[in-house]
Amino acid sequence: MIFLSILSFLFWPIVIIGLIIFFAVRRGRHSKANKEWHSQFALSKEDAVSQLFFLLSFLFLGVTLLALNKDFGDPLPWRTIIFITSLLGLIGAYYLKAIYVLIFSIIGVAGWWVAQAALWVDQKNTASSAVFLGLSLLALLFYVLGHLHEKEARFKRFSLVYSAFGVVAPTFILFLFSTKPGIALIEQMIKGGSFFHSWQLTLSLFILFASLMVSAFWAVAQKLIFPLELLAVFALTLLFGGTALLSEQPMFLSAGSYYSYYDNKSFSGVGLLLAMLYNVAILLELMGLIFSGYVRRASWLINLGAVFLFLLIIVKYFDWFFSFMSKSVFFVGAGILFFLVGWFMEQGRKSVVSKIKVQNQQIPE
């Protein structure tokens, strides 16, 4: 459970910080005439201040409910209060078209799931992979919901929020599981009984899976996502589902510290298969991200994909060569790699983004 705790603690802060940086660098072009107006954090001073106050209001509502709950002798568990607040936040976000409230409500719902599912896991002593599977299905659902919101102009900013969560979260999971510590985490996650022993976990995972399938087919029927994207969603569902459903087994041949990143432990058969699958999957996903950005003429997707690709190359270099090469050669190699990757990415990204801008200018309003 310690890995799960670290994962749940680090996951959302990274997502939030990433989103804030991502949106913050896109500020400055304040006009609805701008084709990418929906990717701005605030459309005007009034928009920013009113949204921040709505966010404060919903956060105050959550803390008020917690305080009143305590005043009346804790009749409700704190998890239920988080759920109620997040639900009210979602309703409020749609009614007020407030994206800041939406961001925090989404995080609230995901946080509630982690807390609630962890409790169900503890109660029945089942494998904690159910928590991971629920989060993965939720993230994929957000990706599809993002595209479903693209239809109406007033929901375009909602679309971006959902899509950003839907892209960042699965990428993070693939990233993590494509490394040795990630595989060690899988080994920890699948320890324990089958999560089908808990009807609450089974039911909620089924609801999530059914929602994902219905919304994915609906999005294809509405021509809001490409068949290739649907295929990618299915493939990721299968990969995450398959990983979570694995029976308890070792992922490494020799025993060693799970916390050590660069131990010379060799993979077991299943461990090697998973490592290969996740490495191929992360590479394909990032290429698909950049390709999808190009086809959709969305430079934010290309930029995001390029940043992730850069991080992937660096992480893989460390993962594969740190203990393999002499340290001086390793660092010189890393320096050269940085220069080369930076140069290629600058050239590639520039050319793709400029092509998109030219195409956007050619499209009449």
Next chain:
Amino acid sequence: MTDLKLVEYVKTSLTQGKPKEEIYKNLLEQGLNIEAIQEIFNSLSLDQEKEDSSKRTVRIIVAIGVLLIGAGVFSFIAANWQAMTRPVKVGVILAAMLSSYGAGWHMKEKANSPKTGEGLIFLGSIIYGAGIFLVAQMFNIRANWPDGFILWMLGVIVMAYVMESYQLFYFAIPLGIVALVGHPFGMFDRFGHNSFLFTSSILLLVATITTFITGWIIRKKMPPELKELY
């Protein structure tokens, strides 16, 4: 091409303090479309940019001035705090706050120095917040410390409404965040005795309602071209 008469009309209306929304409404009634009105505002914004850099300089100088005065006043009070009686202490806090607000209002509304005026009003808001904690400490008031930040935030919001100052609205937000982060610590403190007070719940409820209404009212002031998105 933008009609010079219309540009002049918009410029005059803005200097008269008419809201953008009203100007849009008047021009729409005269048969202009949104794009044409936007063009007029754009032509004005070019002139505006030239003024902005000098305004920014004034704002920075005023901000430094506010910080220096604030630091000086606080260090003087801190040095002489023990020697003062309670009525004198309360009097000093009130006098500092009211004189800062009063001078700020005069500079903004009467002396045609809005930046300096806003700076002084901001200083008044800081003194108001410091006053809350000093009074609580003086009279040993039993309360959870984040309540002080909620009271501070509420006062700043009221002042922001009165002075129509976005600077103060922005200032109220971090104050609210401090209260939001601080309260759960008090609630879930397992090591201390159960010290959470019912007054805090009431204050939190007031903060929920106030911040919602504030958000709603500011949303109403949204530029017309953005309203279709809401």
